[in-house]
Amino acid sequence: MALYQCVVKDKEGKRLKKVEEASSEKELIEKLRNQNFFIISIKELGKKKEKVFLKHKRKSLKPHDLVFFARNLAITLSAGLPLVRSLEILSFQTESAKLSKILQGVIKEIKRGFSLSEAIAKFPQAFSSLWIGMIESGEASGNIVFTLEKLADYLEMRVDFERKIKSFLIYPSILFIIATVVVFVFFKVILPRFNEILKQFDISLPLPTRIFFNISKFVNEYIWLIILAVVGSIFIFWWGRKIKGGRAFWDKLSLNLPLLSRITRLIYLERYCSLMYILLESGIPIVYALEIVGKSMGSMIFQERIFQIKEEVKRGRRLSSEMMKLSLFPPLIAEVIHVGEEAGNLSEMFEKLSIYYQKELSTRIERLVYIFEPVMIVIMAAIVGSIVISLFLPLFKISTLGD
Numbered sequence: 001m002a003l004y005q006c007v008v009k010d011k012e013g014k015r016l017k018k019v020e021e022a023s024s025e026k027e028l029i030e031k032l033r034n035q036n037f038f039i040i041s042i043k044e045l046g047k048k049k050e051k052v053f054l055k056h057k058r059k060s061l062k063p064h065d066l067v068f069f070a071r072n073l074a075i076t077l078s079a080g081l082p083l084v085r086s087l088e089i090l091s092f093q094t095e096s097a098k099l100s101k102i103l104q105g106v107i108k109e110i111k112r113g114f115s116l117s118e119a120i121a122k123f124p125q126a127f128s129s130l131w132i133g134m135i136e137s138g139e140a141s142g143n144i145v146f147t148l149e150k151l152a153d154y155l156e157m158r159v160d161f162e163r164k165i166k167s168f169l170i171y172p173s174i175l176f177i178i179a180t181v182v183v184f185v186f187f188k189v190i191l192p193r194f195n196e197i198l199k200q201f202d203i204s205l206p207l208p209t210r211i212f213f214n215i216s217k218f219v220n221e222y223i224w225l226i227i228l229a230v231v232g233s234i235f236i237f238w239w240g241r242k243i244k245g246g247r248a249f250w251d252k253l254s255l256n257l258p259l260l261s262r263i264t265r266l267i268y269l270e271r272y273c274s275l276m277y278i279l280l281e282s283g284i285p286i287v288y289a290l291e292i293v294g295k296s297m298g299s300m301i302f303q304e305r306i307f308q309i310k311e312e313v314k315r316g317r318r319l320s321s322e323m324m325k326l327s328l329f330p331p332l333i334a335e336v337i338h339v340g341e342e343a344g345n346l347s348e349m350f351e352k353l354s355i356y357y358q359k360e361l362s363t364r365i366e367r368l369v370y371i372f373e374p375v376m377i378v379i380m381a382a383i384v385g386s387i388v389i390s391l392f393l394p395l396f397k398i399s400t401l402g403d
Contacts, residue, residue: 004028004044005092008037015040019092021085061098061126063162067155068094069103074148084110102126115139130275133292137284147282154278161358168365172372179380186387188223191216194391203397208390251299263364268302269333270357273350280347287314302328319346 004025006018016037022028025042032039069090076086084107091103102123109119117136120127131151138147195213198205205213219226240250254264275296279289287310294306309322320338323329333353340349 004042006032006042007040008032009040010038011036019089021081021089058095059097061096061102063155063159065094065096065099066126067152067159069099070148070152070155074145074152077148078145083116099126116144129292129295130279133284133288134279134282137282137288141283143283150278150282154274157274164362165365168362168369172369172376175373175376179376182380183383184219186384187212187216187219191387191391192220198394198398201394201398203394206390206393206397208386209394212387212390248300251301255301259368263361263368266357266361266364268297268299269329270354270361271297272302272306273333273354273357277347277350277354280350286319286346290319305329 004020004022006020006028008016008018010016020028020031022031025044028042029039072090072093073086076089077083081089087103087107087110091100091107094100094103102125105123106116106119109122110116115136117132117139120135121132134147134151135144138144141147191212195216198209237250240247255261257264272293275293276289279292280286284292290306290310290313294303294310297303297306305326305328309319309326312322313319318338318341320334320341323337324331324334336349336353337346340346
């Protein structure tokens, strides 16, 4: 069996690029014709051609690439293709060169005797604890196709939700960048020129003018120091998130910052409910689901609390009663989960909670954006207006020199 890259047209004349498996080119031609495709070109993907093929892929790995992988792996496995062959096909079909290389690594690990969950666990840069846990559960239950479909549904929902949130933040981000550039141009270009002009007149400058000229002088003399300080601050924040102590500090700070604390808490609550829903719906036991969720939260504070709940549930305690003891979770979650425990539809209750928190989070961010826009405009107008007034004050003095 070999892999072929083929370019075809469907009944509607749409041009498609496909990677197909066949024992010979003749067999592939017959297969494509039976599918009512018009064949444009066929190329066998040998080792040399594989490298050329990879060059045309995107280098980055995006969330929708993982959606594509989960969805199509479920399709190929349900069609009866062996796991290794399915992975080989998907490694060529994905638009991400990074994912393609990772899948080739996964194939090598499987050929060495590892299971799919064990193989993907060796590539944490692409596959999270959620992936590993769900695939391991699917392998244990013998229904990996169903698990992959549920995983693809969840990932697709996350991509759509995150895209919606990002769309809210585009305008305020642009506004902030423009405001920063305008203020920088004033201090770097305009104020130094006015300073040179006013030096020609023997007048004492007003206090506001002197303050802004001194700021401008500092910006011009220490521009590289300012840039270094900004880059250093970003690096310290990034590095702090990587180490355990730093992560705990930032997690605690994000949950206590004014205005942002409510949104941060909603982000984690929505993630908790969504993950619990998809894991329980996939048939994963609640104790194991809590372990996976804890590792996938992205917050050490939530992770510690969820692991604490997991240990109590393992001892036979109810999930709702243990959550009620922790102030990190609002009473609403515990009450709804208690209803789900009584009715025996816990996954359905988590689904309802995830939808509720998604709507609540979207509304909160939208409101924050609406508040941010006028506030940013007022701040920008105040800064620019103050600079302009400080420049006009000495001009008024100059205009009275001849009187």
